[in-house]
Amino acid sequence: MGIIEVEDVSFTYSGSKRPALDHVDLSIKKSEFVILTGPSGCGKTTLCRCLNGLVPHFYSGDFRGRVLVAGLDTREHEIWELSQHVGLVFQNPENQLFCLTVEADVAFGPENLGLPREEIRRRVEWALKVTGMWELRHRPPHELSGGQQQRAAIAAVLAMKPEVLVLDEPTSFLDPAGAAEILSLVAELNKRLGITVLLVEHRLDMTSPYADRVVVMAKGRIALDGPPEEVLTSREARELGVGIPKVIRLYELLAERGLRLPEVPLSPGQMASLISEVVRCR
Amino acid sequence: MSSLLEGLAFQKRDSLLHKLDPRVKLFYALAVMVMAGVHNKMLPLLVMLLAQAPLAALGKIVRLWARTLKASLPLVLLIIGTNLFFTWLRGSLTDLYIVEDILALAVRFLVFVASFSIFTLTTSPDDLSLALEQMGVPYSFCFMFRAALRFTPVMVREARTTMDAQRARGLELDKGGPIARARRYIPILIPLIVNAITRAWSMAEAMESRAWGASRKRTSLYVLRLRGRDYLAFSAVLFSLIMAFYAKFYLKFPYIIPIIRSALGI
Ligand SMILES: Nc1ncnc2c1ncn2[C@@H]1O[C@H](COP(=O)(O)OP(=O)(O)OP(=O)(O)O)[C@@H](O)[C@H]1O
Numbered sequence: 001m002g003i004i005e006v007e008d009v010s011f012t013y014s015g016s017k018r019p020a021l022d023h024v025d026l027s028i029k030k031s032e033f034v035i036l037t038g039p040s041g042c043g044k045t046t047l048c049r050c051l052n053g054l055v056p057h058f059y060s061g062d063f064r065g066r067v068l069v070a071g072l073d074t075r076e077h078e079i080w081e082l083s084q085h086v087g088l089v090f091q092n093p094e095n096q097l098f099c100l101t102v103e104a105d106v107a108f109g110p111e112n113l114g115l116p117r118e119e120i121r122r123r124v125e126w127a128l129k130v131t132g133m134w135e136l137r138h139r140p141p142h143e144l145s146g147g148q149q150q151r152a153a154i155a156a157v158l159a160m161k162p163e164v165l166v167l168d169e170p171t172s173f174l175d176p177a178g179a180a181e182i183l184s185l186v187a188e189l190n191k192r193l194g195i196t197v198l199l200v201e202h203r204l205d206m207t208s209p210y211a212d213r214v215v216v217m218a219k220g221r222i223a224l225d226g227p228p229e230e231v232l233t234s235r236e237a238r239e240l241g242v243g244i245p246k247v248i249r250l251y252e253l254l255a256e257r258g259l260r261l262p263e264v265p266l267s268p269g270q271m272a273s274l275i276s277e278v279v280r281c282r
Numbered sequence: 283m284s285s286l287l288e289g290l291a292f293q294k295r296d297s298l299l300h301k302l303d304p305r306v307k308l309f310y311a312l313a314v315m316v317m318a319g320v321h322n323k324m325l326p327l328l329v330m331l332l333a334q335a336p337l338a339a340l341g342k343i344v345r346l347w348a349r350t351l352k353a354s355l356p357l358v359l360l361i362i363g364t365n366l367f368f369t370w371l372r373g374s375l376t377d378l379y380i381v382e383d384i385l386a387l388a389v390r391f392l393v394f395v396a397s398f399s400i401f402t403l404t405t406s407p408d409d410l411s412l413a414l415e416q417m418g419v420p421y422s423f424c425f426m427f428r429a430a431l432r433f434t435p436v437m438v439r440e441a442r443t444t445m446d447a448q449r450a451r452g453l454e455l456d457k458g459g460p461i462a463r464a465r466r467y468i469p470i471l472i473p474l475i476v477n478a479i480t481r482a483w484s485m486a487e488a489m490e491s492r493a494w495g496a497s498r499k500r501t502s503l504y505v506l507r508l509r510g511r512d513y514l515a516f517s518a519v520l521f522s523l524i525m526a527f528y529a530k531f532y533l534k535f536p537y538i539i540p541i542i543r544s545a546l547g548i
């Protein structure tokens with residue numbers, strides 16, 4: 001069984017007529033890196049909210065089906081319990097940092113859990129170091145760059161020691177440099193610490209090389225789900241307006257002209273080595 | 283008014299006052315308030331005001347402290363003005379001793395401002411909320427206080443941006459009578475309020491996701507511990523407080539107007 005099991009989940013926000021999620025099934029295995037993408041309003045954020053219990057505990061509405069997180073049914077466990085398994089990082093870093101220093105913010109979650117002081121200290125130090133925020137720990141969040149703020153927000157969530165990190169468009173408020181900074185941090189957390197990642201992103205150019213799977217949603221349903229090479233070359237993905245990475249477009253254009261590469265490349269570096277391989281063979 | 287608020291905002295410095303336990307400093311601010319509250323004569327109140335200048339120097343905040351006092355002058359004048367007006371209505375404005383008592387009221391207000399500004403200028407909001415927490419104030423209240431301080435600069439920045447944006451669309455803010463002017467602020471207030479509500483929602487969401495309210499016995503990473511210097515400072519404040527009460531009940535303070543007069547020879 002996966003660490004996250006979404007089983008036939010439908011959800012309609014109270015006061016809303018259309019369901020935001022419509023019979024969604026999704027299973028994520030431990031240490032997987034999954035990208036979730038899809039047009040605006042298709043229900044990505046709502047799905048993220050289901051994973052740590054914000055739906056149905058914080059957002060009320062009509063909830064059907066079942067979500068299991070590390071074996072816990074989200075309807076039967078409270079957000080604070082689930083948040084020790086699934087850490088949620090939001091779009092706007094500013095609204096997730098409410099203390100006057102980075103360190104105090106990272107301590108906020110473990111403090112709420114009422115952990116022993118020594119354990120809090122250990123976790124805070126670990127989270128700050130793993131995100132590269134140790135030197136900046138005494139700084140007030142509003143004096144930091146967007147990328148640094150988002151790293152602080154990730155540290156704050158990591159201090160809860162979750163197995164799964166869910167990031168809802170964490171780079172959309174950042175400049176390209178800040179975005180790259182965050183994405184490589186997330187990739188490193190996944191690779192080095194084996195943290196399971198669900199990343200909601202539109203910028204697939206930057207992220208698809210890291211991904212084991214790409215999931216595309218449309219109108220509250222899962223439209224596509226598979227390895228990036230498969231999903232991103234499919235006709236449906238293009239029809240749904242998924243931002244196909246440039247290297248994949250290039251791969252397709254080369255194929256149309258008769259130059260078929262042995263693999264679907266996901267990064268410029270990979271593409272360069274594939275092309276030089278083919279050219280050398282001729 | 284804004285510079286009065288600025289003068290109350292914490293300044294990071296390396297000074298003895300900054301290192302003092304926030305509880306001791308809170309005690310100091312409250313004690314001065316009580317001392318100034320029980321006295322109503324010019325002489326002791328003036329002494330209390332002047333005695334705080336060396337403290338401001340000790341905290342390396344003299345400039346800001348003086349600016350805060352200056353910024354409170356309009357309020358001081360308002361206090362003096364209204365009191366003089368009502369005394370004049372009663373027809374007793376000719377009595378110089380009454381005038382001195384009225385001026386003493388204004389000095390009392392300055393003493394309040396002076397001590398609270400020393401307190402807030404040298405105490406970080408984090409320290410203050412920690413102090414309140416350890417004194418048994420519910421955490422949610424302390425958090426609210428801290429978050430308000432954290433988001434004030436953000437909201438101010440947002441207000442400026444909104445004003446600039448609406449100005450760029452041709453909104454003229456400083457034209458016409460007061461009612462017309464107030465109406466023009468609506469396109470600024472509405473987006474600000476909507477933003478504040480959205481922000482509150484996403485903050486609540488983020489707090490919930492980090493186990494807000496999980497346990498009744500929340501641990502705090504930081505602990506305040508009283509040191510030798512804190513006990514020393516506390517004793518000094520307590521001593522002054524006792525002296526102030528003693529002076530109130532056993533000493534009679536002369537008016538200073540006759541002193542000034544005889545000194546000037548009029
Ligand atoms: N708090 C809410 N109350 C009511 N309806 C909501 C709420 N949040 C989202 N919705 C609705 O649910 C649907 C899915 O929204 P959701 O935010 O999950 O989409 P999304 O894929 O994250 O979009 P985006 O890419 O714009 O972030 C939309 O129709 C939206 O209007």
Ligand SMILES: [Mg+2]
Pocket residue numbers: 044045046168
């Ligand atoms: Mg969204």
